[in-house]
Amino acid sequence: MRLPKPDPGAKKGAQVDRKKKDIKISPEHLALEKIDLSGFRTKRFSRAGFKELLEGLYQLPCIRTIILRDNGINEDCEAEVLELFNITTIKCIDLSKNAIGPKLATSIGKKLKDDVTHI
Numbered sequence: 001m002r003l004p005k006p007d008p009g010a011k012k013g014a015q016v017d018r019k020k021k022d023i024k025i026s027p028e029h030l031a032l033e034k035i036d037l038s039g040f041r042t043k044r045f046s047r048a049g050f051k052e053l054l055e056g057l058y059q060l061p062c063i064r065t066i067i068l069r070d071n072g073i074n075e076d077c078e079a080e081v082l083e084l085f086n087i088t089t090i091k092c093i094d095l096s097k098n099a100i101g102p103k104l105a106t107s108i109g110k111k112l113k114d115d116v117t118h119i
């Protein structure tokens with residue numbers, strides 16, 4: 001993917017504007033149907049990163065599959081995991097090899113039984 005590059009005129013160590021900016025979706029991004037983010041357990045996968053991923057998934061309507069295998073997702077990420085199941089364009093979610101405890105597993109099962117019909 002062609003990602004934006006930093007401004008060459010910006011000074012190092014200068015304060016960076018941290019406001020969220022609109023994402024411009026180009027045609028090559030619309031062809032993307034699968035995101036595989038496996039194995040980030042040792043690379044500090046965080047709730048903040050998970051939230052940013054969710055925001056991006058809402059803006060990319062062509063994504064059908066999301067693979068989050070072996071990322072260290074546990075019961076602390078319950079709200080984000082359940083929100084992932086709310087995105088109706090996603091048809092396949094892989095959360096294998098994560099530390100999903102009985103509380104989160106029960107919540108996912110209940111969500112799949114009661115609310116979700118697109119997976």
